[in-house]
Amino acid sequence: MNRIDKKFEELKIKKKPAFIPFITAGDPDIETTESLILAFEKRGADIIELGIPFSDPIADGPVIQASYHRALEKGIKVSQILDMISALRRKTQIPIVGMISYSIVYKLGSKAFVEMALKAGLDGLTIPDLPVEENEEIFEIASKNDVKIVCFVAPTTTSQRMNLITQKTQGFLYYISVVGITGARDTLPDDIVQNINKLKQLTDIPIAVGFGVSTVEQARMVGKVAEGVIVGSAIIKEIEKYEHEPHEKLIENVGNFVGELVLGTKG
Amino acid sequence: MGITTTKTKTFDYERLSETDSFSAKMGHFGRFGGKFVPETIMPALDQLEQAYNEAKNDPAFNAELEYYLREYVGRPSTLYYAERLTKKLAGAKIYFKREDLNHTGAHKINNTIGQILLALRMGKKRIIAETGAGQHGVATATAAAMFGIQCDVYMGEEDMRRQALNVFRMKLLGATVIPVVSGSKTLKDATNEALRDWMGSVKDTHYIIGSVVGPHPYPTMVRDFQLVIGREARKQIVEKENRLPDYLIACVGGGSNSIGLFHPFIADKEVKMIGVEAGGLGNEIGQHASTLTSGKIGVLHGSVSYVLQDDEGQTLPVHSISAGLDYPGVGPEHSYLKDIGRADYVSITDEEAVNAFQECARLEGIIPALEASHAIAYTMKLAPTLDKNKLIIICLSGSGDKDSFEVAKKLGYTI
Numbered sequence: 001m002n003r004i005d006k007k008f009e010e011l012k013i014k015k016k017p018a019f020i021p022f023i024t025a026g027d028p029d030i031e032t033t034e035s036l037i038l039a040f041e042k043r044g045a046d047i048i049e050l051g052i053p054f055s056d057p058i059a060d061g062p063v064i065q066a067s068y069h070r071a072l073e074k075g076i077k078v079s080q081i082l083d084m085i086s087a088l089r090r091k092t093q094i095p096i097v098g099m100i101s102y103s104i105v106y107k108l109g110s111k112a113f114v115e116m117a118l119k120a121g122l123d124g125l126t127i128p129d130l131p132v133e134e135n136e137e138i139f140e141i142a143s144k145n146d147v148k149i150v151c152f153v154a155p156t157t158t159s160q161r162m163n164l165i166t167q168k169t170q171g172f173l174y175y176i177s178v179v180g181i182t183g184a185r186d187t188l189p190d191d192i193v194q195n196i197n198k199l200k201q202l203t204d205i206p207i208a209v210g211f212g213v214s215t216v217e218q219a220r221m222v223g224k225v226a227e228g229v230i231v232g233s234a235i236i237k238e239i240e241k242y243e244h245e246p247h248e249k250l251i252e253n254v255g256n257f258v259g260e261l262v263l264g265t266k267g
Numbered sequence: 268m269g270i271t272t273t274k275t276k277t278f279d280y281e282r283l284s285e286t287d288s289f290s291a292k293m294g295h296f297g298r299f300g301g302k303f304v305p306e307t308i309m310p311a312l313d314q315l316e317q318a319y320n321e322a323k324n325d326p327a328f329n330a331e332l333e334y335y336l337r338e339y340v341g342r343p344s345t346l347y348y349a350e351r352l353t354k355k356l357a358g359a360k361i362y363f364k365r366e367d368l369n370h371t372g373a374h375k376i377n378n379t380i381g382q383i384l385l386a387l388r389m390g391k392k393r394i395i396a397e398t399g400a401g402q403h404g405v406a407t408a409t410a411a412a413m414f415g416i417q418c419d420v421y422m423g424e425e426d427m428r429r430q431a432l433n434v435f436r437m438k439l440l441g442a443t444v445i446p447v448v449s450g451s452k453t454l455k456d457a458t459n460e461a462l463r464d465w466m467g468s469v470k471d472t473h474y475i476i477g478s479v480v481g482p483h484p485y486p487t488m489v490r491d492f493q494l495v496i497g498r499e500a501r502k503q504i505v506e507k508e509n510r511l512p513d514y515l516i517a518c519v520g521g522g523s524n525s526i527g528l529f530h531p532f533i534a535d536k537e538v539k540m541i542g543v544e545a546g547g548l549g550n551e552i553g554q555h556a557s558t559l560t561s562g563k564i565g566v567l568h569g570s571v572s573y574v575l576q577d578d579e580g581q582t583l584p585v586h587s588i589s590a591g592l593d594y595p596g597v598g599p600e601h602s603y604l605k606d607i608g609r610a611d612y613v614s615i616t617d618e619e620a621v622n623a624f625q626e627c628a629r630l631e632g633i634i635p636a637l638e639a640s641h642a643i644a645y646t647m648k649l650a651p652t653l654d655k656n657k658l659i660i661i662c663l664s665g666s667g668d669k670d671s672f673e674v675a676k677k678l679g680y681t682i
Binding site: 056059065077102103106107129131133151152153157176178 | 449
């Protein structure tokens with residue numbers, strides 16, 4: 001059974017939402033990424049969303065773009081990221097979802113990339129710039145390989161598209177809570193509950209909410225209505241803060257930050 | 268009449284695309300094009316596509332567009348016989364399609380007028396745009412001022428430095444110019460930022476893309492608004508020479524002036540079409556912006572096309588003296604024309620372009636944009652090899668007034 005499905009089944013029995021931290025692979029370096037994933041698991045994170053750096057991300061805000069840029073400046077390659085995941089699989093079975101631009105997937109070839117991802121131990125992929133209409137091929141390849149393709153729904157998504165997307169998504173459904181780009185905001189928009197309820201009428205698949213969730217309080221609010229809470233930019237900012245500190249200090253502090261978000265989410 | 272034949276033959280071209288898995292819905296040109304964007308803006312693209320399809324079949328919309336192109340832009344632009352250049356090169360007869368004579372000094376305004384009319388039709392309250400050389404930004408700010416609609420233009424900091432005059436013009440026209448400091452601080456980064464803005468503002472904002480790039484329906488829609496270049500040129504050359512030209516030559520950055528000139532001639536196999544890219548300083552990575560001549564197929568800014576990328580799909584740095592050509596992607600329809608062998612693409616270096624810029628000024632009393640200077644430079648190589656009875660039309664896509672500072676610097680003048 002796919003590790004993502006298994007995780008959501010366990011959480012369903014416990015009646016707890018999943019906490020899903022997002023970090024960029026290779027920021028500040030690949031060793032730190034590996035340590036952070038292990039630290040997050042120890043603090044109770046359920047699934048890891050791992051960003052594969054891209055030079056021209058359009059779905060991400062300035063914090064994540066800067067993080068991608070830092071990783072690319074150091075010469076990070078997809079092969080290194082997959083090697084890190086392979087190595088990590090000897091230490092942890094936490095589900096890992098790769099967030100990757102279609103520009104990279106297209107270049108490496110959908111089939112070749114999905115096979116490499118599965119071999120490395122990735123459980124799912126989100127491809128934010130690949131709409132459901134364009135990805136027949138990758139869905140087919142992924143289904144054959146038991147890699148989940150996680151799709152997005154935005155507040156701008158029409159009912160017709162919601163139908164299409166809820167039928168396509170695998171593992172879970174990624175709900176973009178704020179219209180626009182990723183990044184920390186002070187308040188969550190009111191339409192979240194409304195849209196999530198609408199989606200729940202269409203599908204039984206777990207719904208995780210991301211984009212704009214940044215504080216413990218927001219995580220708690222979202223955890224009450226969705227099966228998963230995704231936090232990205234706020235964690236990247238913590239990493240940035242300790243970037244020039246010793247490795248252990250960075251892991252400890254960012255780990256603590258994630259620990260608090262986990263408590264908030266599960267609270 | 269030429270126009271009637273164009274219509275029938277354009278249809279043939281589209282049927283040709285259909286056999287090659289053309290999907291009107293997602294805007295594919297063979298294996299190129301598509302709609303590779305975040306879900307957040309998918310509904311806006313659907314809305315835009317629908318609104319555009321309705322508008323283009325609405326006689327009232329077309330009449331309004333024609334009115335503004337005639338009365339405000341000053342169309343039709345002339346097809347001018349470049350007699351002294353022709354004599355100097357002693358080969359084919361050269362005509363300039365004078366898009367530099369348009370209001371704001373470039374072809375970009377054909378598209379911005381069309382898209383603003385569409386935005387107003389959709390009830391949008393704000394316009395955003397990206398700009399490289401600033402010509403599209405100025406054309407957008409101009410049309411926005413004329414229609415009284417708020418306008419924000421994203422521009423790379425590097426381009427703002429190179430095109431300070433256009434930055435000032437946009438501000439004069441009441442637009443806000445937002446400096447982009449991410450990445451290479453040029454056109455591609457301005458495009459990223461504009462797309463991001465749109466993801467958060469899509470409800471009341473229309474994004475005017477300045478070239479035939481980006482997700483569907485932009486490559487098709489922007490092309491349609493630029494078809495006026497080729498349609499006029501076709502009619503004018505038949506009036507003057509009583510036949511079609513042998514060559515069409517235009518510069519290609521994103522590729523909007525070139526596709527506008529080429530498209531009405533696509534079905535006329537005897538008309539050769541040559542797109543001229545920025546060869547910059549040389550063939551090394553980061554030294555040029557020759558996407559079609561040295562790039563590989565990839566995805567950038569929402570569509571599959573030739574792209575300058577590394578082997579993992581990361582965008583490579585590009586260079587051109589011309590800010591309007593300094594872009595690592597190209598319109599998907601050009602990629603398609605290249606693949607089916609209908610158009611040829613070549614490149615011209617910074618130095619050759621600057622030389623053509625000066626030659627054109629001295630011989631014709633026309634200071635061409637650095638972008639268009641690439642097309643002139645290639646013509647200067649080609650024309651002498653051709654017979655005197657051959658006809659060439661160059662798209663003189665814009666005026667070079669905006670480039671005077673950059674060229675002066677390159678030539679060692681201090682202004």
